[in-house]
Amino acid sequence: MTRILLHGRKVVGGVSEGEALVTRDTISGWGGIDPRTGKVVETHHELCGVSFKDKILVFPGAKGSSGWSQYFHLARLAGTAPKAILYNRTTTKVALGAVMMRVPALTDFDRDPLSIIENGDWVRVDADQGIVEVTKKDS
Amino acid sequence: MKLTDAERRMLDGAEGAAVQRAMDLLVRYGEALGADRLVETNNVCGTFVAAGPMIREFASKGNDAIFSEFNLDSNEHVAMPPVKAYTCHLIMGIDSEHPEMRQLSEDAARVQKEGERFFGAKGVNMLSTCTPYQVGNVPVMGEHCAWMESSAVIYCNSVVGARTNTEGRESTGAASITGRIPYFGLHIPENRFASHLVDVQIAVDDMMDWGLLGYAIGEMVEEDIPVFRGLTSQPSLIKLKHFGAAAASSGGVEMYHMPGVTPETKSEEGALGGRAPRRTWVYGQKEQRAAYEKLNSTAKSADVDFIMLGCPHNSIEQVWQVARLLEGRRISPNTSLWVFTPRALKEIADRSGYTDVIKAAGGHVLSDTCPAISRIMPKGTKVVATDSAKQAHYLPAITGVQAWFGSVADCVEAAIEGRWTGGLR
Numbered sequence: 001m002t003r004i005l006l007h008g009r010k011v012v013g014g015v016s017e018g019e020a021l022v023t024r025d026t027i028s029g030w031g032g033i034d035p036r037t038g039k040v041v042e043t044h045h046e047l048c049g050v051s052f053k054d055k056i057l058v059f060p061g062a063k064g065s066s067g068w069s070q071y072f073h074l075a076r077l078a079g080t081a082p083k084a085i086l087y088n089r090t091t092t093k094v095a096l097g098a099v100m101m102r103v104p105a106l107t108d109f110d111r112d113p114l115s116i117i118e119n120g121d122w123v124r125v126d127a128d129q130g131i132v133e134v135t136k137k138d139s
Numbered sequence: 140m141k142l143t144d145a146e147r148r149m150l151d152g153a154e155g156a157a158v159q160r161a162m163d164l165l166v167r168y169g170e171a172l173g174a175d176r177l178v179e180t181n182n183v184c185g186t187f188v189a190a191g192p193m194i195r196e197f198a199s200k201g202n203d204a205i206f207s208e209f210n211l212d213s214n215e216h217v218a219m220p221p222v223k224a225y226t227c228h229l230i231m232g233i234d235s236e237h238p239e240m241r242q243l244s245e246d247a248a249r250v251q252k253e254g255e256r257f258f259g260a261k262g263v264n265m266l267s268t269c270t271p272y273q274v275g276n277v278p279v280m281g282e283h284c285a286w287m288e289s290s291a292v293i294y295c296n297s298v299v300g301a302r303t304n305t306e307g308r309e310s311t312g313a314a315s316i317t318g319r320i321p322y323f324g325l326h327i328p329e330n331r332f333a334s335h336l337v338d339v340q341i342a343v344d345d346m347m348d349w350g351l352l353g354y355a356i357g358e359m360v361e362e363d364i365p366v367f368r369g370l371t372s373q374p375s376l377i378k379l380k381h382f383g384a385a386a387a388s389s390g391g392v393e394m395y396h397m398p399g400v401t402p403e404t405k406s407e408e409g410a411l412g413g414r415a416p417r418r419t420w421v422y423g424q425k426e427q428r429a430a431y432e433k434l435n436s437t438a439k440s441a442d443v444d445f446i447m448l449g450c451p452h453n454s455i456e457q458v459w460q461v462a463r464l465l466e467g468r469r470i471s472p473n474t475s476l477w478v479f480t481p482r483a484l485k486e487i488a489d490r491s492g493y494t495d496v497i498k499a500a501g502g503h504v505l506s507d508t509c510p511a512i513s514r515i516m517p518k519g520t521k522v523v524a525t526d527s528a529k530q531a532h533y534l535p536a537i538t539g540v541q542a543w544f545g546s547v548a549d550c551v552e553a554a555i556e557g558r559w560t561g562g563l564r
Contacts, residue, residue: 011171026361026391031511031533035193042536043437063361063391065533066287069307070186070209074193077208091362091391092304092324095171099164100212100309105171 004116006132008086008106011095016084016104017124020117020134021055023047026089029097030067038080056123057082058113061089068093073100084125086113086132106130140169141176149317156217157207161313164212168310169321178322182278182301183226184271184286185210185311187263188254190232190247190512198250202257210312222262224318226311227276228255229288230269230452233513234505236482240515263315267507268481270380270452272299275483280402283326285314289391290384290451290529296394298379300402302326305393325394331403332412333366333396335359340423343370347546347563349378350528352422353385355430359420362391366410370397377454384451385528389430431563434528434544437535438559442473445520446554447534448547449479450509450527455487457547458504462493464551465500471557475517476502479509502554511537524553524561 025046027033032042038053062068075081084104087094098105104127113132117123120137142150150162165177189198189205197205200216207213234240235248255265266274269288278284278301286292286303295301304324306314314320324330337359343352356365374382374397386392396403396410404410448461458480470476478497480488485506488494494504510516511533516523524543525531531544543553549561 009173012167031537044433061362061391064289064388066289066292066305066307068305069309073209073212073309078193089362090172092172092306092310092321093391096168096307096310099167099171100307108173 002136004134004136006113006116006134007110008130008132009108010127010130011098011105011107012103013128014104015126015128016056017122018054018056018083020058020119020121020123021047021050021052022058022114022117022119024060024114026060026063028064029062029069029071029093030065032064033071033075035071035074035078035080038075051080052082053080055082056084056086056125058086058117060114061087062091062094062097066093069096069100072097076101084127086125088112088114106132140166140174146177146319155220157211157220158316160207160211160213160217161317164309164313165317165319165321169323172321172323174321174323176322177319178283178326179318180283180285180314180320181224181318182276182282182284183224183311183315184229184276184284184288184291185226185306185315186229186287186308187258187312188228188231189250195247195250202254205254206312209308212309219261220316222315224315226262226315227264227266227271228258229266229271229291230509230512231267231507233515234507237503237505239503240505240513244515266481268452269509270481273452273454273484274481283320285311285320287311289387290380292393293383293387293395294380296325297383297396297401305391329412331364331394332414333364333410334417335363335365336407336411336416336419337365337367338419338421339367339369340421341427342372344372345546346378346381346526349374349382350385351427351430353382354389354434354528354532355422355426356420357386357388357390357392360390360392362393364394364396365392366396366398366404366407368407374400377457380451381528388529388532428563431544434531438522438541438543440522440541441559443522443524443543443553443557443559444474445517445523446474446476446550447510447523447525447527447530448477448550450511450525450530453478453480455480455484458484458488458493459491460547461551462496464548465502466496468500468555470501470554473557474554476554478502478504480504480506482506510534514538516540524550524559526550
């Protein structure tokens, strides 16, 4: 079993684990996701049609409308939010959205999670300690 | 986070439960950002009234419940106090004055009217537009603001030189009753320098040119700040409104520098803070063509049935342009034409006779919302034509329609002929 540890800064505390869903595309909230299903709907997005519900969502950051936080807030109310989020670029959109999702969230990593975590890897996030434990799926 | 004594008192509940919740949210948000303090603001643009089908499901619980959940992130429902900061309402769910739209959603119209009265009484000014800077809320250079609406944020930072990050519904709600927002990002002078240089090698002149430039550079710089070289024509409010909305849709651009145009930009070197650009981009024919094709990538059928103009909301000058293009003509029976402008400007369009000209041609002038926000279009709409890069970007994703992007003249021709004949010329 290949286990890799990443260290980051706490955005929202808590502990969670699950399967990784990874994208190199930044994500739009309003106009980018459907909170009822948790699916990405942006036409040109590599995750278009894929749901982040109950996944550990690994992404570069947020883009687009200021409705970002509201749409991920609605996703939490609809039960479609990810289990935890890991992102690289702090903006007001993604930080406020993370607070609204109320799931463990980390950023500012010692190594780029996008180069280490792949779809299907098992990821344990301890946001209080700032630690991400990645178990590679093919190991 | 370091709080002042006044902020600590708010957090401790001395100003009531809602203010306590608001301050708690601002502290959680500030910590998520890595901010170390808050800054005072007396200019908030946010969203309060229940809009959109999911939030309207909460409407039966009352407006205090909507405010608590969606503006304060509070599970417990607390009473909203009067606002502490000057606060304006952005775009809303529907145009409740417009018979066709009202008929499509009688319930939404009622919820919105009740919300306007409720939040209006608390001090939220019902500008009801994505362009508050067109109808009275023009900040002063350097002013700390807390604005939502990506197209307004980029305008506020760049064209006006005021300071705001892209806030959300919850943070503007908290700011409205505390007069505070995290001191982060574009509030801090050293974060306002450009890191990318865009070398513009073709003429950028008419509205479509500016929209395409915005859409292209949003993809290039994403959330970063560009400075432009090689722009040769003087842009106006409407061109920068369109440009910024496009850049904030394809990327997350919140600020840009144009030497000789934007007030904080003395020179290219000054905009870059004396540093070399992290990256230099070329914008030429190839990049313009790519932006055009991406914006039109959902369009397959030339049979257009809905023409949408006014995203961001049209200026009165734009409404007048549409009226001139339509004067003495009649749109196809197979198309609908909706022109959006702020309510306050619609009053001027009515008085100037432009609304009558557009109506006589078979079109409608609407306010308060847009098809992407309301998700309301004329029944049976499959193919949209619009002069807005932002609307062409979002409408297909949100509603599943096809979208053509082009000039306002091409859009008006499409309304009259029922067919798209526009293109990049």
